[in-house]
Amino acid sequence: MADSQYILEVNNLCQHFSSGRGKKQLTVKAVDDVTFGVRPAETxxxxxxxxxxxxxTGRTIIRLYNPTGGEVLFNGRDIAxxxxxxxxxxxxxxxxxxxxxxxxxLNPKMTIEEIIGEGLKVRGMKDQAEIRKMVVDMLRKVGLVEEHATRYPHEFSGGQRQRIGIARAIIVKPKMIIADEPVSAxxxxxxxQVINLLNDLKEEMGLTILFIAHNLSVVKYFSDRIGVMYFGHLVEVANGEDLYKNPLHPYTKALLSAIPEPNPITERQRVRIDYVPARDHDYSNEQPSMVEVEPEHFVYCSPSELAKYREQIAANA
Amino acid sequence: MAAENMNREVVLSVKDLKVNFRAYGGLVQAVRGISFDLYRGETLAIVGESGSGKSVSIKAILGILANNAIIADGSIMYDGMDLTKVKEDTFHEIRGNRIGLIFQDPLSALNPIMKIGNQITESLRLNRKMKKEEAKKVALELMKSVGIPEPEKRFDQYPFQFSGGMRQRIVIAIALAGDPEILICDEPTTALDVTVQAKILELINQIKKERNLSVIFITHDLGVVANMADRVNVMYAGKVVETGTAEEIFFEPAHPYTWALLSSMPDLHTKDRLDAIPGTPPNMIYPPKGDAFAARNAYAMKIDYEMEPPMFKITDTHAAATWLLHPKAAANGIEMPAGLKARIERMKRSGALNG
Amino acid sequence: MMIDRNNLPEELLNLPDSAFESLHQEDIKDEKFQTKPVGFFKDAMIRLSHSKVSMLSVALIVLIILLAIIVPNITGYTYVEQNIELKNLPPKIPVLCDLGIADGGRVLEKRKVEALSDTSRYPEGCIIEIVKEYELKGVPMCDVKVDAYVYQGAPDDQYHWFGTDYLGRDLMTRLFQGTRISLLIAFFSVITNCIIGVVYGAIAGYYGGKVDLIMTHVAEILDGMPYTVVAILFMILFGAGMLSIVLALTITGWIGTSRMIRAQFYRYKGREYVLAARTLGVPDATLIFRHILPNCVGPLITRTMIAIPGAIFSESFLAFLGLGIKAPNPSIGVLLSNGQDVLLQYPYQVLFPAILISVLMIAFNLFSNGLRDALDPTKRGEE
Structure with missing residues (x-):
C-alpha cells in the first residue's frame, strides 16, 4: 500500500506491552503487524x-503510546x-x-468553556474574548447554547458531553479525527445525534475520520471502508458493502452472524457461526499475510486459503 | 396471542408504581406510575434509555432500592404478597430463591476472592439447606447446564480465571441455583462482545424454555429485544409509553417515541440520514406537564403540552400513551415517518424471505 | 386503565378540536438547565454543612483556636510570670467559687486542732470547713479544707481559673499559650509535609517508570528511620525548640502524603480526559497541575486534617520524653508532662491539658471524617 493516495498510511505497525523482567517478562502483542491506509476525506x-x-491502534497513531515497530505516515511524513x-x-x-x-x-473540575478552549490556549491564543467567541460558535455548531459554556460536565447528559468532546477536538481544525467508540456508551x-453531527462536520470540514467501534451496524453505516481486527491482527479490509455481502475471513463471518437486528422475524431464525481459530486455520506449514484478494478487498490469509477465497468469489459472481 | 394471554397465569403484577428519590435539588420522580403483568413462561422486555426508570422499577421489585428512594405509591403483587410492603427478611427468602437476578457487569457481581464453586454452592447451602456434597453435585450440574466446559476443573477456580462470557454464565448459574420462577436480567450483555452476547442470549432463551421461567429483560438494544422478547414495554421518563407483543412494537409501532427509537439506529441496510431524536430527556425533578416526550417530538400537538395522554388500547395486547391515537387527532393525518415505514416493509420481506 | 378508542369516556370525547392542532416542531434545541450550576466544592460544602457532627466539630475547633488567640492576652498573667509563694494553687473561678465549685479549696490532712486558731499559720478566713475530726496518739487532729489562695497569702481578688503550677505560673495562660504553640507546630509541619509530599508524589506518579522506582526507594529508606532518634539528632543540632520539632515531624511525615498523591496520579493519568488533553498538545506542567492534581485535593484536605491532631499528639509525645520545646515556653505536651509528675497531689494540672487535647483530637478527627464523606465524589448529589 505504498501509493500516495492515502493521507494516513499505517505500515506493519506493532505495539507490544511488556511487564516484568528477565524470565518473568510477559509480552502482550496488542497490535501486531497492522497495515492499512486511509484516503483523504474518507471514513x-x-x-x-x-x-x-x-x-x-488509534492511540498509537496519535502517539499516546510509543510504537514498538512499523511506520505511520501522515501526508507522507513519518509520525511514528x-x-x-x-x-x-x-x-x-x-x-x-x-x-x-x-x-x-471531560475534566470534572473544568467548565465547558475551559475544556473546549484549552486547545486554543495551548496554541498560544491569549485573548479571552476571542476564545470565548470561538467556543460559543463551536457550541452552537454541535447543537448546544451559549449558556452551557459556564457549566460543569456533570450537569450534561451523555450525548451532550460527547458533543462537547467533539467540539474540543474540532476547534483546532484538524485534518483528521480518530473517533474511538464515540457512540457506544x-x-x-x-x-x-452524534453520528449525524460527525457526518455533517465531516462534509463541512472535509475531515478524514478513523472510526473505531465494535458495533458493525454503526460502522457499516458510517464508514466508506472497514477493517476488521482480531487479537492484534487486521484480518480483513474491504468496502462496507463488500464486507457485508462477501465476508471472506471466518472471523468476519462469525461477527456478522452475531449482530442482533431489530427484527423479531429474522432474530428468531438467527444462525450463529462460531469462530475457532485452531479449527478454521491451518498455519502449521504456511505463514498468513495481508493479501489483496480482489480489488480493494484485503484478507489476512495463507496461500492455500487465498486460493480457496478466490474460488469463493468466483462462485458468488 | 391475545386469547392466549387471557388464560395464562400472572406471576407478577405491578400496579401504578411510583418511585421517588430524594436529592437536594428536589424530589426526582424516577418512576411515575407504571403498571404491567408478567405471565408465566414469557419474556417481557423493558426498553428505554438511561434515566427512563427501567432499572429503578426492577430494583423496587427486588427490594434493593437505594436508601434515598421512596416508593410513593402503587403495589407489586407476587404470590399473594405486596413486595412494596414486605419486610427485609422476607426479601431474603424471595431474592435468589424465587426471583433470580443477572447483573450487567459479571465481574462486579462475583466475589473476586472466592472460588467459583463456593459462590454457586453458597446459595444452595444457605437457601436450600443442602449438605456440602449434595450442593457440589447440584452446582456441577448447573455449571454444565449453563455451558461451562470441564465443570469439575472450573469448580475450584477464581473469577479472574474466567473470560467475560464465562463469568456471565457463572452469574446465570448462581441466579438459577435457587431454582427461581422469575429471572430478571438487567442489561446482561451490554458489557460483552457481540459474539459472546449472541451465545449468552441463546443460553438465556434455552434456560427459559427448559424451566418455563418468566423473564424480565431490561435493555436499550432493540436488536436484543427482537431476539429475546415475547412482549415489550417501552419506557420514557418514568412511564410505560407503549406496550405490545414484539411483532406489534417492531412492525406496528404507535408512539412517536417508539418510532424515533426504531428509526434512529442504523441497521446493516441503512443508507439515508438517521432520524435522530433531538434534545435531551426531561429533568425528572421537574417532570413536564402533559406528555413528557412532547418537547422532543416532531409530531407534538397543543394538547401534548397540556394534558398527559392515557393509554389508548390498540389491540388486546397493544396500547400506547399518545394523543395521536385520539380520534380527533386523525384529522392531522400524522403517521409514522416514511423512512421507518420503508424499513419495516423491508424487515417483513427479509423475514419472509428467510422463512 | 386502558382506554378504548371507540368508546371514549366523556371528558376525553369532549376535548376541543383546537387542542389537537399539530405544532410541527422542527428545529428542537437542547433545553437550558433549570437548576443552578453547582461546582464540586460547593456541592461538598453543602453536604458538609448538612452533617451535624462536622458542624459541631468545626465549632469546637474554631472555639479552641479563638481561645488560644485571646486567652493569653486577657488573663492578666503571662506564661512566664513566676510566684513561688503561690505555687500549685487549685482552680478558683469567680462566681462559681461561691457555689462551692472551683473555690480554690484544698484539704489539708492531719492538722492539730489547736493550731487552727494560729493566724500566723492559718490566715484569717482561710478555713472553709473541717472535714473530719479524730484523735491520733491522744492528740485531737482534723482534716481541714482551706482556701489555698488565702492560705498561701494571695490577694483577695486573685483568681487562677485553672490553678497554678509548681512555679506559681497561671495554668490557664500557659495552657492556651501552649495550645497556640502546639497548633502552630502542627500547622507548620503539616503544611510542609503537604508541599513536599505533593511535589514528590506528583513527579513520581506522573513520570512513572524508573523515576518512580528510584523516588519510591528513597522514600522507603527515609521511612525506615525512627523519628524519636531523628528528633534527638535535630535537638543536638539546632537545640530544643519549635524548629527541631517541626523538622522531626517533617522528615518522615510527608511520605504518606506523597504515596497518596502518587497513587492518585497513577489512577488519573490514564483517564480519558487527561489523554484528550495530551492529544491536544497540553504541556506536562499543565497536565499535572490543571488536570490531575485537582482530583487529589479532596483526599489531600482530608489527609491534612487527620494529620493535624496526629502532629499535636506527636509533639506531646516528644515533650513527654523530655524532647519538647524549650522552657519556659509551654506546649500541651509540656504541660501534660509537668502535670503528670504531680498527678496524685494536684490532678487538675493534668486534667485541663488532657481535656483540651482530647477535645482537639476528637474534633479534628470527626471533622476530617465529615470532610472525607463530603468530598467523596461517589456521594455527589446525595443528601
Whole structure:
C-alpha cells in the first residue's frame, strides 16, 4: 500500500506491552503487524471486539503510546519516529481524537468553556474574548447554547458531553479525527445525534475520520471502508458493502452472524457461526499475510486459503 | 396471542408504581406510575434509555432500592404478597430463591476472592439447606447446564480465571441455583462482545424454555429485544409509553417515541440520514406537564403540552400513551415517518424471505 | 386503565378540536438547565454543612483556636510570670467559687486542732470547713479544707481559673499559650509535609517508570528511620525548640502524603480526559497541575486534617520524653508532662491539658471524617 493516495498510511505497525523482567517478562502483542491506509476525506472504520487492539491502534497513531515497530505516515511524513516538539506540534495540529466515555473524557473540575478552549490556549491564543467567541460558535455548531459554556460536565447528559468532546477536538481544525467508540456508551436515542453531527462536520470540514467501534451496524453505516481486527491482527479490509455481502475471513463471518437486528422475524431464525481459530486455520506449514484478494478487498490469509477465497468469489459472481 | 394471554397465569403484577428519590435539588420522580403483568413462561422486555426508570422499577421489585428512594405509591403483587410492603427478611427468602437476578457487569457481581464453586454452592447451602456434597453435585450440574466446559476443573477456580462470557454464565448459574420462577436480567450483555452476547442470549432463551421461567429483560438494544422478547414495554421518563407483543412494537409501532427509537439506529441496510431524536430527556425533578416526550417530538400537538395522554388500547395486547391515537387527532393525518415505514416493509420481506 | 378508542369516556370525547392542532416542531434545541450550576466544592460544602457532627466539630475547633488567640492576652498573667509563694494553687473561678465549685479549696490532712486558731499559720478566713475530726496518739487532729489562695497569702481578688503550677505560673495562660504553640507546630509541619509530599508524589506518579522506582526507594529508606532518634539528632543540632520539632515531624511525615498523591496520579493519568488533553498538545506542567492534581485535593484536605491532631499528639509525645520545646515556653505536651509528675497531689494540672487535647483530637478527627464523606465524589448529589 505504498501509493500516495492515502493521507494516513499505517505500515506493519506493532505495539507490544511488556511487564516484568528477565524470565518473568510477559509480552502482550496488542497490535501486531497492522497495515492499512486511509484516503483523504474518507471514513475508515475499524471494528473488532474488546481486546482486539483497535483502540490501541488509534492511540498509537496519535502517539499516546510509543510504537514498538512499523511506520505511520501522515501526508507522507513519518509520525511514528522519535518524539520531538516539532513532531508533537505537527501531530496535534493535524490529528485530534474523540474518546469513548462521555463521563471520563471531560475534566470534572473544568467548565465547558475551559475544556473546549484549552486547545486554543495551548496554541498560544491569549485573548479571552476571542476564545470565548470561538467556543460559543463551536457550541452552537454541535447543537448546544451559549449558556452551557459556564457549566460543569456533570450537569450534561451523555450525548451532550460527547458533543462537547467533539467540539474540543474540532476547534483546532484538524485534518483528521480518530473517533474511538464515540457512540457506544450513549443511549440509542442520542447515538444518532452524534453520528449525524460527525457526518455533517465531516462534509463541512472535509475531515478524514478513523472510526473505531465494535458495533458493525454503526460502522457499516458510517464508514466508506472497514477493517476488521482480531487479537492484534487486521484480518480483513474491504468496502462496507463488500464486507457485508462477501465476508471472506471466518472471523468476519462469525461477527456478522452475531449482530442482533431489530427484527423479531429474522432474530428468531438467527444462525450463529462460531469462530475457532485452531479449527478454521491451518498455519502449521504456511505463514498468513495481508493479501489483496480482489480489488480493494484485503484478507489476512495463507496461500492455500487465498486460493480457496478466490474460488469463493468466483462462485458468488 | 391475545386469547392466549387471557388464560395464562400472572406471576407478577405491578400496579401504578411510583418511585421517588430524594436529592437536594428536589424530589426526582424516577418512576411515575407504571403498571404491567408478567405471565408465566414469557419474556417481557423493558426498553428505554438511561434515566427512563427501567432499572429503578426492577430494583423496587427486588427490594434493593437505594436508601434515598421512596416508593410513593402503587403495589407489586407476587404470590399473594405486596413486595412494596414486605419486610427485609422476607426479601431474603424471595431474592435468589424465587426471583433470580443477572447483573450487567459479571465481574462486579462475583466475589473476586472466592472460588467459583463456593459462590454457586453458597446459595444452595444457605437457601436450600443442602449438605456440602449434595450442593457440589447440584452446582456441577448447573455449571454444565449453563455451558461451562470441564465443570469439575472450573469448580475450584477464581473469577479472574474466567473470560467475560464465562463469568456471565457463572452469574446465570448462581441466579438459577435457587431454582427461581422469575429471572430478571438487567442489561446482561451490554458489557460483552457481540459474539459472546449472541451465545449468552441463546443460553438465556434455552434456560427459559427448559424451566418455563418468566423473564424480565431490561435493555436499550432493540436488536436484543427482537431476539429475546415475547412482549415489550417501552419506557420514557418514568412511564410505560407503549406496550405490545414484539411483532406489534417492531412492525406496528404507535408512539412517536417508539418510532424515533426504531428509526434512529442504523441497521446493516441503512443508507439515508438517521432520524435522530433531538434534545435531551426531561429533568425528572421537574417532570413536564402533559406528555413528557412532547418537547422532543416532531409530531407534538397543543394538547401534548397540556394534558398527559392515557393509554389508548390498540389491540388486546397493544396500547400506547399518545394523543395521536385520539380520534380527533386523525384529522392531522400524522403517521409514522416514511423512512421507518420503508424499513419495516423491508424487515417483513427479509423475514419472509428467510422463512 | 386502558382506554378504548371507540368508546371514549366523556371528558376525553369532549376535548376541543383546537387542542389537537399539530405544532410541527422542527428545529428542537437542547433545553437550558433549570437548576443552578453547582461546582464540586460547593456541592461538598453543602453536604458538609448538612452533617451535624462536622458542624459541631468545626465549632469546637474554631472555639479552641479563638481561645488560644485571646486567652493569653486577657488573663492578666503571662506564661512566664513566676510566684513561688503561690505555687500549685487549685482552680478558683469567680462566681462559681461561691457555689462551692472551683473555690480554690484544698484539704489539708492531719492538722492539730489547736493550731487552727494560729493566724500566723492559718490566715484569717482561710478555713472553709473541717472535714473530719479524730484523735491520733491522744492528740485531737482534723482534716481541714482551706482556701489555698488565702492560705498561701494571695490577694483577695486573685483568681487562677485553672490553678497554678509548681512555679506559681497561671495554668490557664500557659495552657492556651501552649495550645497556640502546639497548633502552630502542627500547622507548620503539616503544611510542609503537604508541599513536599505533593511535589514528590506528583513527579513520581506522573513520570512513572524508573523515576518512580528510584523516588519510591528513597522514600522507603527515609521511612525506615525512627523519628524519636531523628528528633534527638535535630535537638543536638539546632537545640530544643519549635524548629527541631517541626523538622522531626517533617522528615518522615510527608511520605504518606506523597504515596497518596502518587497513587492518585497513577489512577488519573490514564483517564480519558487527561489523554484528550495530551492529544491536544497540553504541556506536562499543565497536565499535572490543571488536570490531575485537582482530583487529589479532596483526599489531600482530608489527609491534612487527620494529620493535624496526629502532629499535636506527636509533639506531646516528644515533650513527654523530655524532647519538647524549650522552657519556659509551654506546649500541651509540656504541660501534660509537668502535670503528670504531680498527678496524685494536684490532678487538675493534668486534667485541663488532657481535656483540651482530647477535645482537639476528637474534633479534628470527626471533622476530617465529615470532610472525607463530603468530598467523596461517589456521594455527589446525595443528601
Amino acid at each position: 475508515f472504520g475499524l471494528v473488532g471486539e474488546s481486546g482486539c487492539g483497535k483502540t490501541t 519516529g522519535k518524539m520531538n516538539p516539532d513532531l508533537r506540534k505537527y501531530l496535534t495540529d493535524n490529528i485530534a481524537m474523540i474518546f469513548q466515555d462521555p463521563i471520563e473524557s 450513549l443511549d440509542v436515542s442520542v447515538q444518532a
